[in-house]
Amino acid sequence: MVGKRQARVGRFDVAAALAARALPGAMTPLIEQARLDAKMILERASGRAPSPLIGEQAEPAPLREVDLLSILPRAFVEKLRSAERDVRMLTGRLILGKNPSPLIERSRPAAGAVVSLPRKTPAMTRPLKVTDVIRETDDAVSIYLTEADGSALEFRPGQFLSVDVIIDGERCRRAYSLASACMAGTPRHITVKRIANGRVSNHLNDTIRVGDELAVLGPSGNFTVEPRPVNERHLVMIAGGSGITPIMSILETILRLEDRSRVTLIYGNRSWKDVIFRDRLAALRDEVGDRLIVDHVLEHAPEDWSGGRGLLTRDVLEGRLDALGIQDDGLQRYFLCGPTPMMQAAHEALQARGVAANRVAEERFTRPEEREGAKGSSEAELVMISRCGHEHGIQVEPGQTILEAALAAGIDMPFSCAMGGCGACRVRLTSGDVRMEEPNCLSRAELEQRYVLTCVGRPHAQSSILVEGA
Amino acid sequence: MLSDKVLDNLPQEVRRRVEPYVEAVQLMTQTSNAKVLRSMAPSGIRGLILQRGKQGVPTKMPSHHRVYFDWTYPNDHPDMRELYTRAKEQQWNGDDLPWHIDVDPENTEKPIMPRQFMAFDDLRDRGIRLTDLEERRLNSSVASWMLSQFLHGEQGALFAAAQVTEAVQFFDGKLYGSTQVVDEGRHVEVFHRYLDTKLNKLYQINDNLFVIIDALIQDSRWDVKFLGMQIMVEGLALGAFGTLYQMTKEPLLKELLRMVIQDEARHVHYGVLALRDHFRHELSDSERREREDWAFEVALLMRNRFLSFEVYEEWFEHKLTRKEWAEFVTNSPGFAVFRQVMFKRLVPNLREIGLLSDRIKPHYDRAGLMKYFDGQSARELSGDQMIAELDAA
Ligand code: FES
Ligand SMILES: [Fe+2]
Ligand SMILES: [Fe+2]
Numbered sequence: 043m044v045g046k047r048q049a050r051v052g053r054f055d056v057a058a059a060l061a062a063r064a065l066p067g068a069m070t071p072l073i074e075q076a077r078l079d080a081k082m083i084l085e086r087a088s089g090r091a092p093s094p095l096i097g098e099q100a101e102p103a104p105l106r107e108v109d110l111l112s113i114l115p116r117a118f119v120e121k122l123r124s125a126e127r128d129v130r131m132l133t134g135r136l137i138l139g140k141n142p143s144p145l146i147e148r149s150r151p152a153a154g155a156v157v158s159l160p161r162k163t164p165a166m167t168r169p170l171k172v173t174d175v176i177r178e179t180d181d182a183v184s185i186y187l188t189e190a191d192g193s194a195l196e197f198r199p200g201q202f203l204s205v206d207v208i209i210d211g212e213r214c215r216r217a218y219s220l221a222s223a224c225m226a227g228t229p230r231h232i233t234v235k236r237i238a239n240g241r242v243s244n245h246l247n248d249t250i251r252v253g254d255e256l257a258v259l260g261p262s263g264n265f266t267v268e269p270r271p272v273n274e275r276h277l278v279m280i281a282g283g284s285g286i287t288p289i290m291s292i293l294e295t296i297l298r299l300e301d302r303s304r305v306t307l308i309y310g311n312r313s314w315k316d317v318i319f320r321d322r323l324a325a326l327r328d329e330v331g332d333r334l335i336v337d338h339v340l341e342h343a344p345e346d347w348s349g350g351r352g353l354l355t356r357d358v359l360e361g362r363l364d365a366l367g368i369q370d371d372g373l374q375r376y377f378l379c380g381p382t383p384m385m386q387a388a389h390e391a392l393q394a395r396g397v398a399a400n401r402v403a404e405e406r407f408t409r410p411e412e413r414e415g416a417k418g419s420s421e422a423e424l425v426m427i428s429r430c431g432h433e434h435g436i437q438v439e440p441g442q443t444i445l446e447a448a449l450a451a452g453i454d455m456p457f458s459c460a461m462g463g464c465g466a467c468r469v470r471l472t473s474g475d476v477r478m479e480e481p482n483c484l485s486r487a488e489l490e491q492r493y494v495l496t497c498v499g500r501p502h503a504q505s506s507i508l509v510e511g512a
Numbered sequence: 513m514l515s516d517k518v519l520d521n522l523p524q525e526v527r528r529r530v531e532p533y534v535e536a537v538q539l540m541t542q543t544s545n546a547k548v549l550r551s552m553a554p555s556g557i558r559g560l561i562l563q564r565g566k567q568g569v570p571t572k573m574p575s576h577h578r579v580y581f582d583w584t585y586p587n588d589h590p591d592m593r594e595l596y597t598r599a600k601e602q603q604w605n606g607d608d609l610p611w612h613i614d615v616d617p618e619n620t621e622k623p624i625m626p627r628q629f630m631a632f633d634d635l636r637d638r639g640i641r642l643t644d645l646e647e648r649r650l651n652s653s654v655a656s657w658m659l660s661q662f663l664h665g666e667q668g669a670l671f672a673a674a675q676v677t678e679a680v681q682f683f684d685g686k687l688y689g690s691t692q693v694v695d696e697g698r699h700v701e702v703f704h705r706y707l708d709t710k711l712n713k714l715y716q717i718n719d720n721l722f723v724i725i726d727a728l729i730q731d732s733r734w735d736v737k738f739l740g741m742q743i744m745v746e747g748l749a750l751g752a753f754g755t756l757y758q759m760t761k762e763p764l765l766k767e768l769l770r771m772v773i774q775d776e777a778r779h780v781h782y783g784v785l786a787l788r789d790h791f792r793h794e795l796s797d798s799e800r801r802e803r804e805d806w807a808f809e810v811a812l813l814m815r816n817r818f819l820s821f822e823v824y825e826e827w828f829e830h831k832l833t834r835k836e837w838a839e840f841v842t843n844s845p846g847f848a849v850f851r852q853v854m855f856k857r858l859v860p861n862l863r864e865i866g867l868l869s870d871r872i873k874p875h876y877d878r879a880g881l882m883k884y885f886d887g888q889s890a891r892e893l894s895g896d897q898m899i900a901e902l903d904a905a
Contacts, residue, residue: 120572127569128562135563139529141829142566144822146660146714430614452611452709 052113054080059108074105166449166460167206167257170195174229175250181236182284182318183247184221186229187256199224199269199295200288200377200405201261203232204459207242215461216242217407219288219379220261221319224269224295233318235284262464263288265379265405269295274302275375278368280388282310282354282380286318288405289379297330304333308362310354310384313342337362354380356387363391370397378404406463406481418442418477418500425474425501427453429509438501444476445496455496455509462498469496474505519835531834532719536560539817545805551736552727552809559723565664566716576732579678591785592684599691599778602895604771606702613764615710617652618645622761624655624711629759629846638840640831650827654846656707657823658752660715663703665749668725670696672741673779679734680786688782695775702768710764720817724810735790739803742783743861744810748818750776750898751854758853758902759846773902774895780861781890787865804867808875811858815851815879816842859884864891 058077062070111119134140174186187203189195202219218232234246250256265288267277277296281289286309293305311317317338327334339350339362350365352358368374376397378388385404392402422437425444438447445467448455458466462482471492478484479498494507519527519534540556543549558564564571587593617624632647642650673696677689707714728740753776757769791800824837832840841847859881862868868876868885876882 127567128564131563131567132561135532136529139525141825142563142568142716144716144825146716449612452705454612454614 052081054084055103055105055108056110056113059105059110062105070105077105166457167204167259169255170203170258172250172252172254172256174231175252176231178233178318179235179316181247181316182233183250184231184233185246185250185256186231187258188230190255194226195220195230195261197224197230197261198266199291200266201263201291202288202405202459202463203261204259204461204463205232205242205246206257206259207245209241209245214242217459217461217463219291219405221287221290222294223298224291225298233284233287235318259460260458260464262458262466263405264464265377265403267292267296267375269299271300273300275300275304275373276371277303277305277377278374279305279307279377280309280354280359280380280384281307281378282384283312283316284318285378285380285384285405285407287379289377290319290322292377293334294326297326297334304335306335306337306366306368308337308339308350308354308359308366310339310380311341313340314338314344335366337366354384354387356391359387359391360394363395370395374401376402378402379407382406406483419502423501424504426504426506427455427509428472428506429453429455442500443497444494444499444501444507448496457497460497462495465495467496468493469507469509470494472506472508475502476500476505476507477502516835519833527833528829533561535834539813543805543809545802545809547802548805548809551731551806552723555723555727555730558726559719563719563722564726565719565722573726573729575675575729577675577679577734577737578732580681580734582681582683586683589682589684589785592682592688592782595778595782595785596684596688596691599688599695602774602778603691603694604698606698606705609702609768609771610764611705611709615706615762615764617655617711617713618648619762620648622763623648623651624760624762624765625651625658625756625846626759626761627651629844630654631840631844634840634843638832638836640828650823652711653713653823653826654820656711656713657715657820658756659703659707659711660713661718661721661818662749662752663700663707663714664717664721665725665745666696666699666703668721668729669741669745669749669779670700672725672728672737672745675729676734676737676741679737681734682786685782685786692779692782695779699772699775702772706765706768715822718818718820718822720813724813735787735795736803736806738783738787739807739865739867740810742779743787743858743865744807744814746776746780746783747858747861748814748854750780750857751850754853754857754898754902755846755850757899759849770899773898777890777893777895777898780857784861784864784889784891791866800866800869801871804869804872807862807867808872811855811862811876811881812879814854815881819847855881855884856887857890860887860889864889 054077058073062073065073111122114122131142134142169190170187171190171192172185173188174184176184176186178184187195197220200219202217204215205218206213206215208214218234220230221233222228222230234243236247237243277293279289279293289307293307296303297305307323309317309323314320323334323336327336337350339352339354339358340347341351341353343349343351350358350362370392374397376388376392378385380388385406389402389404393399418438418440420440422439425436425438425447427434427436427448434451434453436444436447436451436453438444442450445455445457445460456466458464460467462479465483468484468488471494476494476499478495478500482495482498484493484495496507519531522530536556539560540549540553543552615624616622620627627647629651630647632642635642670693673689673692677686677693680686680689724740724745728737728745731737731740750773753769753773757766757773760766760769791803795803819838819841821834821837824832824834828837859868859876863885873882876885
């Protein structure tokens with residue numbers, strides 16, 4: 043009876059229902075008619091004409107459903123019902139030997155449709171203490187950090203921190219590599235270079251002070267090496283500008299912990315005064331001798347400059363590799379970090395020399411301005427998460443990432459950098475549509491296998507994801 | 513006792529049906545103070561006989577207290593004002609607990625309750641052998657049961673705190689009371705969320721707990737509400753929370769309890785402040801005696817009757833008698849600790865508010881509770897101290 047009101051049950055209805063129950067079933071239609079007639083007359087008499095429109099009349103309650111108690115005063119009926127329940131309880135236990143269920147059973151949504159309402163996302167970051175601030179060049183600053191309790195940060199060489207800075211009320215998240223050697227007792231630091239119009243890098247360069255707190259996630263990332271003292275290897279590294287930071291960490295760690303390994307670094311910068319870690323590299327070179335070769339390449343070189351000149355293009359790189367006499371011996375590992383055109387050029391140059399792709403590791407830092415934000419759906423979307431054999435539905439609000447919504451719902455999700463840079467939050471999309479911020483760290487192969495990153499992924503339709511290996 | 517003999521001679525199936533009623537009648541006939549009996553009996557019938565809490569519909573309880581207004585807004589109780597300030601400063605948000613932690617009730621490394629909580633050997637002696645998995649499940653059932661009772665108790669506390677806020681005659685007390693209402697609401701929130709999203713198992717309210725809540729919600733006298741809620745039920749809660757806090761290895765629950773205990777410590781403190789002077793100076797002797805007996809009855813109810821019968825009904829109804837189950841639970845190490853922690857908190861508070869006169873002492877002594885007489889009352893003990901004490905134990 044969609045759309046029809048049910049009329050209030052009145053005296054006549056109850057009388058009719060009583061009669062219908064008392065008299066033989068054959069009489070029921072008669073009684074039913076009598077009830078309607080009586081009602082009509084009564085309503086007319088009291089000045090209420092039936093509605094002239096079809097479908098507007100209230101439907102009378104069906105005779106057999108008329109509740110005989112309904113004309114009694116409400117309070118009285120409630121007492122009566124309560125007494126009825128009491129009696130049922132007693133007879134149940136004493137006569138039928140049935141206890142009420144000790145458990146509270148509530149109707150649950152169908153399996154797999156348990157939906158958590160969106161709640162506030164728990165803070166993902168933790169505060170680190172700034173213990174020292176050292177200016178490296180005119181526009182780069184090193185920030186030394188410890189955990190809030192003063193203990194040293196745990197990390198692997200080459201990993202980065204996601205740093206959250208609130209600027210004008212807006213949260214900005216950026217990745218900064220830890221540039222220190224990964225050894226006990228070595229203070230940990232990140233190095234932040236000013237970027238033209240870069241909000242966070244300028245903010246940090248201008249304002250960071252000893253004693254401040256920095257909200258971070260991580261360390262994260264797989265651009266790293268495992269130092270082993272027995273190793274004897276040659277690492278070739280190509281860095282451009284602030285791309286030196288993870289490279290510095292790796293090369294110093296390796297040179298200090300692996301006595302027989304060596305490193306060749308091709309390092310491009312705009313000019314001599316822009317070279318981050320210039321003195322540190324020179325000092326290290328004095329210490330380890332020939333095991334470290336640093337080849338500076340300058341875009342604006344002074345007249346008397348004898349080293350490489352120009353941007354790190356493919357030609358320049360090939361020239362430097364030749365000049366340094368680097369022959370690929372099939373074992374060397376290559377580490378690249380710098381601006382996108384440099385990385386592209388390096389890949390091409392190495393490929394041309396027959397270096398297998400699996401020996402080339404790279405770290406991409408994209409400028410936030412280049413990132414393409416993926417806008418999520420404009421409505422809340424349902425995302426089913428299966429994890430450890432359990433299914434859980436969450437509501438992802440517009441503006442939320444899947445990761446944020448899942449954490450808010452109390453689901454233990456894997457993640458580390460929360461900015462699409464490390465792959466820790468990778469899950470498989472089993473149905474639906476999820477869009478991610480680009481670029482991110484997923485490879486083409488991973489994309490083809492329908493992997494998505496929850497930390498930068500937003501649903502565009504109802505979707506299902508599978509958390510693997512949890 | 514006569515009825516025990518009668519019970520023993522009944523066929524098993526008949527016994528199972530009538531045992532709860534016999535218990536209820538025994539309980540009521542043991543009450544010696546006629547006034548107490550008169551005020552508690554209707555609640556006893558509603559809770560124990562009619563099991564109103566388990567009828568599967570919302571329970572509607574009339575309440576008969578007077579709402580006390582004061583249009584002059586006096587600064588009438590500096591201690592309560594101080595408590596109000598502290599309560600405001602110590603507010604916390606249930607969302608901030610580490611809800612991301614995965615809870616597996618059957619995990620043996622981070623058990624919600626330790627293995628030794630129940631005396632499984634004792635069960636074995638009674639002819640019930642449980643497999644390893646069953647033991648773990650029983651343990652986690654008892655944990656769910658306890659937490660469910662906490663939740664039901666918190667619902668009672670929420671409404672009682674609201675009533676008490678209406679009825680109390682100190683204006684500073686009313687302000688303080690408003691924070692307690694918020695606290696209790698938050699407790700309902702976090703316990704429910706824990707049970708609902710982590711344990712997925714919710715037990716019905718225990719009949720005896722229902723009786724206590726029913727009695728104090730319906731009582732028209734504000735001080736009885738206070739006594740029931742702020743001293744007795746909060747004492748029970750502190751005992752139970754403290755025990756579980758001490759024993760659990762489950763990090764989310766531990767953190768949850770740590771936060772809740774700090775709130776509850778304030779609540780009991782408030783009860784002590786409000787009742788101390790009132791009981792000492794405002795009440796006639798017979799009125800005070802009645803409160804004293806009332807508190808004693810409720811204490812016994814909590815000690816003797818808070819025994820996971822709902823778990824019994826789920827697991828052992830056809831294998832053990834209720835009496836055997838009651839013995840088993842009473843003797844289990846976990847419940848022994850629980851009783852101890854509870855009375856360690858409760859008895860000094862009763863002393864402090866003047867409900868442990870020489871007249872009643874022998875009764876407490878017989879119940880083995882006098883050894884807690886010299887402990888610190890809530891007035892002398894902050895939530896932080898309580899937590900530190902539990903951590904050290
Ligand atoms: S958490 Fe690092 S990519 Fe998502
Ligand atoms: Fe509470
Ligand atoms: Fe409380």
